[in-house]
Amino acid sequence: MAAIIYLFFFSAENISLLDTKVLSLTHLFLLGFVMMTIFGAMAQLVPVVLEVGHFGVELFYAIWPLLSIGTILMVLGFLNYPQLLPYGGTVVLISMMIFVMEIFLTIKKVEKLNLVITSILISNIFLFFGIIFGLVMALTYAGIIETDIYALLRSHVFLVIGGYITITLMGLSVVLLPMFGLSHGFSKKPLEIAMAMMSVAVLIVVSSSFIELKILNYIGYILSILSLIVYFYMVQTIYKTRARKEIDIYVKSLLFSYFSMIAALFLAAAYLIFDFEPLLLSSAWLIFFGFFGFAITGHVYKIIPFLVWFERFSPLVGKEKVPMLTDMLPKKSSSAQFVFSAIGVLVIAIAILLQDDALIKAGASFLLMGALALVRSVFFMINYK
Numbered sequence: 001m002a003a004i005i006y007l008f009f010f011s012a013e014n015i016s017l018l019d020t021k022v023l024s025l026t027h028l029f030l031l032g033f034v035m036m037t038i039f040g041a042m043a044q045l046v047p048v049v050l051e052v053g054h055f056g057v058e059l060f061y062a063i064w065p066l067l068s069i070g071t072i073l074m075v076l077g078f079l080n081y082p083q084l085l086p087y088g089g090t091v092v093l094i095s096m097m098i099f100v101m102e103i104f105l106t107i108k109k110v111e112k113l114n115l116v117i118t119s120i121l122i123s124n125i126f127l128f129f130g131i132i133f134g135l136v137m138a139l140t141y142a143g144i145i146e147t148d149i150y151a152l153l154r155s156h157v158f159l160v161i162g163g164y165i166t167i168t169l170m171g172l173s174v175v176l177l178p179m180f181g182l183s184h185g186f187s188k189k190p191l192e193i194a195m196a197m198m199s200v201a202v203l204i205v206v207s208s209s210f211i212e213l214k215i216l217n218y219i220g221y222i223l224s225i226l227s228l229i230v231y232f233y234m235v236q237t238i239y240k241t242r243a244r245k246e247i248d249i250y251v252k253s254l255l256f257s258y259f260s261m262i263a264a265l266f267l268a269a270a271y272l273i274f275d276f277e278p279l280l281l282s283s284a285w286l287i288f289f290g291f292f293g294f295a296i297t298g299h300v301y302k303i304i305p306f307l308v309w310f311e312r313f314s315p316l317v318g319k320e321k322v323p324m325l326t327d328m329l330p331k332k333s334s335s336a337q338f339v340f341s342a343i344g345v346l347v348i349a350i351a352i353l354l355q356d357d358a359l360i361k362a363g364a365s366f367l368l369m370g371a372l373a374l375v376r377s378v379f380f381m382i383n384y385k
Contacts, residue, residue, distance in 0.1 A: 001368075001371045001372075001375065002028060002032065003025060003028045003029040003032065003033065004364060004367045004368050004371050005364075005368065006024070006025055006028060007025070007348070007360060007361070007363070007364035007367065008361055008364050010025065010360055010364075011357055011360075012351055012352055012354075012355045012356060012357050012359075012360050013355050013357065014355070015278075015281060015352075015355070016277060016281075017153065017277070017280070017281070018149070018150075018153070020078045020079060021079075022281070023078045024074075024075045024078035024079050026284075026288070027071065027074050027075060027078065028071065028075050029288060029289070030160075030161075030165075030288065031067060031070070031071040031074070031092065032068070032071045033293075033296075034165065034288075034292050034293075034296065035067065035096075035165075036064060036067060036068075037296050037300075038165070038168060038296075039060070039063055039064070039067070039099055040060075040064075041172075041299070041303065042099075042103070043057060043060045044303070044307065045172065045175075046103065046106060046120070048175075049116050049117065049120070049172070049175055050106060050107065050109075050110050050117055050120075051110075052106065052109045052110055053106075053109075054102065054106050055102055055105035055106045055108075055109065056102055056105070059098050059099075059102045060099075060102070062095070062098060063095050063098055063099055064095075066091055066092075066094055066095035066098070067091075067092060067095040067096070069088075069091050070088045070089070070090075070091030070092035070093075070094075070095060071088070071092065072088070073085075073087050073088025073091060074088035074089060074092065074138070075088075076088075077138070077141070077142070078141070082141055082142045082143065083142055085138040085139070085141050085142045086135075086138055086139050086142050086144060088138065089134060089135040089137075089138030089139070090135065092131065092134070092135075093131050093132075093134075093135050096127060096128075096131045097128075097131075100124050100127055100128050103120065103124050104121075104124065107120065107121055115171070115174065115188055115191065115192060115195075116171045116172070116174060116175055118171075118195075119167050119168065119170060119171025119172075119195055120168065120171055122163075122167055122195070122199060123163060123164045123165075123167040123168040123171065124164070125163075126159045126160070126162075126163025126164050126167070126199075126202060127159070127160065127163070127164040129159050129163075129206075130155075130156055130159030130160035130163060130164060131160070133152055133155050133156040133159060134156050134160070136152060137149060137152050137153065137156055140152070148209075151208070151209040151210075152209060154205055154206075154208065154209060154217065155205060155206045155209045158201070158202045158205040158206065158220070158224070159202060159206065161287070162198055162201060162202050162205075162224055163198070163199070163202040165292065166198060166228075167195055167198055167199070169292075169295060170191060170194055170195055170198070170231055171191075171195070173191075173231075173234075173235065173238075174188055174191050174234075176299060176302075177235065177238045177239075177254075178238055178242075180244075180250060180302050181238065181239065181242035181243070181244050181251075182242055182243035182244045183238045183239075183241045183242040183243070184241065184243070185241055186234070186237045186238055186241050187237070188234075190230050190231070190233050190234035190237070191231065191234050193227075193230050194227045194228070194230040194231035194234065195227075197223050197224070197226055197227035197230065198223075198224055198227040198228075200223060201219075201220045201221075201223035201224035201227060202220070202224075204216055204219055204220035204223065205217060205220035205221075205224075208220065218272065221268070221272060222272075225265050225268060225269065228261060228265060229265070232258060232261065232262065235254075235258060248301075248326075248329075249298070249301050249329065249334045249335065249338060250298045250299070250301050250302050251298075252298075252338055253294045253295070253297055253298025253301070253338060254294070254295065254298050256290070256294045256338070256342050257290060257291045257292075257293070257294035257295040257298065258291070259290075260286040260287070260289075260290025260291045260294065260345065261286070261287065261290070261291040263286050263290070263349075264282075264283040264284075264286035264287045264290065264291065265283075267279050267280070267282050267283035267286065268280065268283040271283065278352055278353050278355060279353070281352050282349050282350075282352040282353050285345075285348060285349050285352055286345070286349050289345050289348070289367075290345045290349070293341070293345070294341070294342075294345075297337070297341070297374060300374075300378065301329060301334060301377070301381075304378065304381045304382065305325045305328040305329060305381050305384075306325060308328065308381060308382060308384055309322075309323070309325055309328060312384075312385075323384070328381055328384045329377075329381070330376070330377045330380040330381070333373045333374075333376045333377045333380065334373070334377050336369070336370070336373040337370045337371075337373035337374045337377060338370075339370075340366045340367070340369040340370035340373060341366070341367055341370030341371070341374075342370075343363075343366045344363045344364065344365070344366030344367030344368075344369075344370060345363070345367070346363075347359055347362055347363030347366060348360055348363035348364070348367070351363055
């Protein structure tokens with residue numbers, strides 16, 4: 001919600017990747033929404049995926065306040081108070097270290113690694129180094145140390161976005177997509193290939209921060225694009241083999257998220273050819289707000305009803321009538337959220353390409369309506385009786 005409100009004060013003219021407005025918006029959305037949601041989901045899903053209990057699930061209660069404080073300090077630091085960046089970066093580092101260490105200690109209890117567990121292990125290793133690079137960048141912005149911030153930015157982005165968020169989504173997809181779509185009999189080989197390609201791409205891009213070979217960057221970029229294409233092929237296979245054919249809000253959200261990913265890949269490829277920075281910024285927008293945003297909100301409509309049903313109604317099964325999971329989903333507000341948010345994402349993607357401030361505010365208006373509808377839906381599902 002805060003990230004969307006911030007868009008009303010955002011200018012699309014002459015923006016660049018290192019523009020403080022872009023950096024503050026990116027961290028507000030990724031840390032405040034994407035990472036917070038992923039951490040919360042992992043608290044619930046890790047025992048299911050790993051088939052072992054958390055090492056210390058109580059530690060998650062310390063993560064969200066620390067991450068919230070760190071995010072606010074970093075956003076303020078990027079906007080007007082660079083002296084706050086080291087403090088915000090340190091608090092974010094502490095919160096993520098708690099998460100990473102808890103996950104590592106939980107994985108240590110697992111007797112045998114499988115593909116999903118491996119994805120969680122790899123992604124959290126990348127997260128560990130990603131936040132280290134991020135803290136170094138924060139110290140550089142604050143003027144405390146001197147580094148090549150452009151080189152660090154590439155490594156930070158690929159470690160966190162490609163190495164952690166993308167590989168985490170890839171690994172969880174092979175669990176959640178078949179479970180919610182009742183898919184069977186598909187090969188997991190494409191996922192292995194996609195994860196390997198993305199991991200190598202991240203390592204190559206990080207290496208380019210220390211080795212001055214421009215071709216390494218392009219090899220890493222192309223390999224990451226190919227990785228997402230292979231991943232999309234696997235998702236398409238799962239979709240075709242699903243037994244549940246209903247096109248509900250979950251499926252609609254995933255379809256739009258993957259459409260955003262494909263559009264973002266075309267824009268990224270165009271950037272490599274034409275070297276026009278708005279192409280890259282529009283691609284990043286579609287990845288963040290289109291792919292990540294809709295993948296997360298789509299799963300919210302599945303995970304929250306299940307958790308509430310399991311906690312509140314499962315003890316009543318066989319004793320009295322209990323609701324179905326579909327009964328706990330607000331049809332009107334979820335549909336409104338999808339429509340308004342999808343229009344907003346597309347309008348702003350075009351606005352970034354055209355560098356049009358009026359279109360930015362128009363898209364933000366649609367996104368705000370979608371965010372309000374999402375908040376209403378979440379409260380409806382949580383308070384369902």
